[in-house]
Structures are given as structure tokens and as C-alpha cells.
Amino acid sequence: MVTEPESMEELIYFTNRTIGDGNVRAWVYRSLCPKCGKAKMGKPTGKQGQVKIRAKEYVCPACGYTVEKKAYEESLMIESAYRCPSCGKEGEAAVPYKRKKIDGVDTIRVHCQHCDANIDITKKMKEKK
Ligand SMILES: [Zn+2]
Ligand SMILES: [Zn+2]
Secondary structure: OOOOOOOOEEEEEEEEEEOOOOOEEEEEEOEOOOOOOEEEEOOOOOOOOOOOOOEEEOOOOOOEEEEEEEHHHHOOOOEEEOOOOOOOEEEEEEOOOOOEOOEEEEEEEOOOOOOOOEEEEOOOOOOOO
């Protein structure tokens, strides 16, 4: 169901973390420009070719089409592979890359395909009680 990434170049997000007795890896692929379909959307670059990490938008390097960062990210899927902290089985999940506030923390929540336990990928590496 999910495709393991081969390089960080293809990704806009990657995380690898331990959750209780389990762990989860999750990643988000860059997508093709929705307008021209010729290139993958990326952060804009400056005159010296440096990537503007903090930019609030993504730009197509081929046609210049620009999408606001949040709108672009929420159109993507986040893929994950995990060892469930509840049942110990391995599984995979893909959900929209939309963070929700859970206990006040921006979270991507996936459900274990075996036991339906919540597996939360929180924005910060903060421990949740
Ligand atoms: Zn384009
Ligand atoms: Zn489980």
C-alpha cells in the first residue's frame, strides 16, 4: 500500500520515532505540479539557488505555478509504516496530510490496521501522557 522512499529529495516530510513499545516512520512525497504536470512542486529558491526553507508557498520550477504551503500540504497523503505500540504487529497506513489538534498538539493520527489503536504522529517530539 505504501511506497518506501528512496531519497529525501522526493519528500517534503520524513519522521522516524518511537511510540511506547512500537515505532513509526512517516513520510510525504512531493507531488507533480497540478497545472503543468511536468515538475514536482518545491520550496522557492533564491537568486543563488538556495532553497527558501521558511517560504510560505510551494512553486513549480517548470511553469512557476504557486500554491500556498498549507493548501498544498493538505492535498498530499502521508504514508507510514509502523510497529503498533498496542498489539506489536507491523502495518502500514496512508492518510491525508492534515494535522488535527489532539490534546492541544498538532497531530496526524493513523489507526493500527490490526487492533485499531491510535498511532499519533505529533508535530513536536513532545511526549504525550
Ligand atoms: Zn508547473
Ligand atoms: Zn495494533
